[in-house]
Amino acid sequence: MTDPLIPPSPRYDPDAAPPPDDAALFAENEPFDLFARWFKDAKAKEPNDPNAMALATADASGAPDVRMVLLKDFDAAGFVFYSNAESAKGDQLQANAKAALCFYWKSLRRQVRVRGEAAFVSDAEADAYFQSRDRGARLGAWASAQSRPLEDRLALEKRIAEYALKFGIGDIPRPLHWRGYRIVPLSIEFWRDRPFRLHDRLVFTRAAQGAAWTKSRLYP
Numbered sequence: 001m002t003d004p005l006i007p008p009s010p011r012y013d014p015d016a017a018p019p020p021d022d023a024a025l026f027a028e029n030e031p032f033d034l035f036a037r038w039f040k041d042a043k044a045k046e047p048n049d050p051n052a053m054a055l056a057t058a059d060a061s062g063a064p065d066v067r068m069v070l071l072k073d074f075d076a077a078g079f080v081f082y083s084n085a086e087s088a089k090g091d092q093l094q095a096n097a098k099a100a101l102c103f104y105w106k107s108l109r110r111q112v113r114v115r116g117e118a119a120f121v122s123d124a125e126a127d128a129y130f131q132s133r134d135r136g137a138r139l140g141a142w143a144s145a146q147s148r149p150l151e152d153r154l155a156l157e158k159r160i161a162e163y164a165l166k167f168g169i170g171d172i173p174r175p176l177h178w179r180g181y182r183i184v185p186l187s188i189e190f191w192r193d194r195p196f197r198l199h200d201r202l203v204f205t206r207a208a209q210g211a212a213w214t215k216s217r218l219y220p
Helices: 031-045 088-095 123-132 135-143 153-167
Strands: 052-058 064-070 073-075 078-084 098-105 110-120 178-192 200-205 214-217
Touching (some): 031 098, 031 110, 052 078, 064 088, 078 088, 078 123, 123 178, 135 153
Antiparallel strands (some): 052 064, 052 098, 073 078, 078 178, 178 200, 200 214
């Protein structure tokens, strides 16, 4: 028996007007131009964290892992997020520098999927972003041994207090283990919901970083 908490599949009126044509929605011939426009729409419509994205990695054995992180920058070079490089995701990217991202904007009923290779951003770029963070977040980057066992909440709060005492009111430098990652895409797929699961899918692919993009449609 289907769990009553799971919403039923949507029903559509077969006589209703079809959704707007996708010619304008998919107009750009360069994926980052199209992403920039969709992301602008998401910032205007999505109530919480339009820059949230699922990050999928795999460890040295090939076992997959996924978690939500926040996009902090993007341009034609790729999509940037920051993390503790000694965390589970950091270890996995060290063992296998390939990753996938997924943005899902429920308010727009749109999705963007990215697959590519991971590389560190420059130290200068990481330093600049780290200093833009709230002081509490900078202390937390020092105090948290991310992904490793924690005895209890008090142990974490004690470490935060210790680093607050260490740095006082002075500058808090970026820990060497706190790094920025750039996912350099080899494919970017744009998805738009349509009735009866007949969704629109547009994918950009390229053979290597710096190569020309190929644009094509996919069956839903």
